[in-house]
Amino acid sequence: MSTNIYAGCNYSIPRDQCTAETCCLAQGLPFDYLPSAAGNLALAIYFAVLVLPQLGLCAYYRTWGYMVSMVVGLALEVVGYVGRLMIRYNPFNNNGFVIYLVTNTIAPVFLAAAIYLCLTRTIVVYGQHHSRIHPKWIAMGFMTSDFVSLVLQAIGAGAAASNKGASTGGTSTSQVGIDVMIVGLVFQVVSLSCFLLVCADFAWRCRRRDNLDMCAEKVQIRQRWTMKAFLAGLLLATVCILIRSIFRAAELSGGFTGSLWNNQVDFMVLDGAMIGLAALCLTVLHPGVAFRGQWAAADWTFRRSGKGVDEEDAVTGKDRQ
Numbered sequence: 679m680s681t682n683i684y685a686g687c688n689y690s691i692p693r694d695q696c697t698a699e700t701c702c703l704a705q706g707l708p709f710d711y712l713p714s715a716a717g718n719l720a721l722a723i724y725f726a727v728l729v730l731p732q733l734g735l736c737a738y739y740r741t742w743g744y745m746v747s748m749v750v751g752l753a754l755e756v757v758g759y760v761g762r763l764m765i766r767y768n769p770f771n772n773n774g775f776v777i778y779l780v781t782n783t784i785a786p787v788f789l790a791a792a793i794y795l796c797l798t799r800t801i802v803v804y805g806q807h808h809s810r811i812h813p814k815w816i817a818m819g820f821m822t823s824d825f826v827s828l829v830l831q832a833i834g835a836g837a838a839a840s841n842k843g844a845s846t847g848g849t850s851t852s853q854v855g856i857d858v859m860i861v862g863l864v865f866q867v868v869s870l871s872c873f874l875l876v877c878a879d880f881a882w883r884c885r886r887r888d889n890l891d892m893c894a895e896k897v898q899i900r901q902r903w904t905m906k907a908f909l910a911g912l913l914l915a916t917v918c919i920l921i922r923s924i925f926r927a928a929e930l931s932g933g934f935t936g937s938l939w940n941n942q943v944d945f946m947v948l949d950g951a952m953i954g955l956a957a958l959c960l961t962v963l964h965p966g967v968a969f970r971g972q973w974a975a976a977d978w979t980f981r982r983s984g985k986g987v988d989e990e991d992a993v994t995g996k997d998r999q
Contacts, residue, residue, distance in 0.1 A: 681712050696770050706769030710940035713766040717942075721950050722759035725752045728961050739966025741973050744792050751788030752957060758782030759950075776839040783835040783859060783926070786919050786953055787828040789960065790870065793916055794820040796965050797873070799973060800909070801880060803896050808883040816876065823869040830862030838934075856930050863927040870920045877913070895972060904968045911963030918956035922949050 687702035696705050703712060729752050736745030758781040764774025797820075798813035806813060838855030899905055925948035929938040938944055966973055 683707060683710070683712055698770060701770070703769055707765065708769075708775045708934060709942070711942045713762045714942065714946070715763065715766055717946055717950075718759045718762045718766070721946075721954065722756050722763070724954060725755040725759070725957065728752050728957050729756075731961050731964075735961075735964045735966050739964070739969070739971065739973055741964075741966045744795050744965060744973075747788045747792035747795065748957075748960060751785050751792070754781040754785035754788065755953060755957070758785060772839070776836070779839040780832060780835040782949070783831045783863075784828055786922060786956075787824055787831065787866065789915070789953070789956055790866065790919055791821065791824050792960060793912060793919075794824065794873065796908075796912055797877065799965070799969065800912075803899050803905075803969070803972070804880075804884050809880050810883075811876070820869060820873060823865065823872075827862050827866040827869060830865060831859055832862075834858030834860070834862055853933070856933060860927055860930050863923050863930070866923045867920065867927060870916060870923065874916060874920075877916075899969060899972055902968065902970070904963075904970075908963045908965060908968035911959035915956040915959040918952040918959075922952040922956075925949060925952075 681703065683703035685702055687704060688700060689705070691700055691705075693701075693705055698706075704710070729749055732745055732748045732752065736742060758778050761774045761776075761778030761781065764771070765778060768774065794817065798817045801809045801813050801816070809816070811819075834855045834857070836855070838859060841855060925938075925944070929936065929945070932938055
């Protein structure tokens with residue numbers, strides 16, 4: 679049975695002075711709906727559960743950088759959905775909204791960082807000579823864009839949430855904060871789109887198998903079905919995060935009074951489900967399993983500067999340690 683959030687509204691009382699006894703739910707809620715208890719609790723538990731295999735797989739395969747990015751992203755998702763539950767049970771306390779908006783907005787940035795780490799190692803396994811850009815610059819470029827996106831989204835979300843004050847319609851916000859969030863989300867969309875282009879270009883240049891890195895260990899890694907599944911999962915996760923980022927940018931473009939912002943189904947599907955699917959791919963199809971202990975060896979930072987795994991490696995089949 680749905681709750682009438684407009685029952686007992688008294689707009690003569692400023693929002694910051696409202697209580698459950700004096701105002702209706704609509705005067706406290708930042709949306710035109712009451713967040714679902716079952717849906718948000720389920721997503722909070724789901725993301726929390728995914729942290730456990732990430733920790734276990736990292737301890738076994740020693741994928742430390744990947745683990746940090748994934749665990750931070752998953753933990754922020756958990757906190758974000760707890761924030762939505764706080765909104766449901768105490769909409770007149772702004773803390774829940776601040777927690778939700780900030781953490782849920784920036785969490786996918788960390789999942790994207792984990793994806794970027796995987797590309798550089800994949801390049802090393804297939805042959806750096808196929809990449810137009812050195813893995814070092816790919817890593818630095820996408821990590822920098824990830825950081826800029828994170829900062830913009832965090833600052834914008836913080837400003838938008840903290841400046842939400844009283845209004846006749848029940849919610850208001852700092853338009854500057856919303857605009858900064860949109861810039862951060864658009865920046866992330868551009869970054870992920872460029873990432874997909876880099877991946878497509880590298881895959882196209884690797885189409886000639888006779889010109890791949892012929893190091894025995896790398897050949898074995900490439901031939902495993904787990905590597906093929908990992909790459910497919912990486913692509914799907916990237917597309918899911920891209921869809922979510924496009925949705926959030928569109929959602930915020932209409933402000934906190936727009937139709938997308940006030941549609942719970944759209945949010946649960948295009949944000950919750952998309953990030954949930956991405957996180958599942960990045961956990962079940964873990965890079966540690968695909969690389970089988972070669973994750974650290976495939977890190978470009980362990981190579982000599984300049985060539986790394988270059989044409990000489992492809993000819994001689996010798997893997998520099």
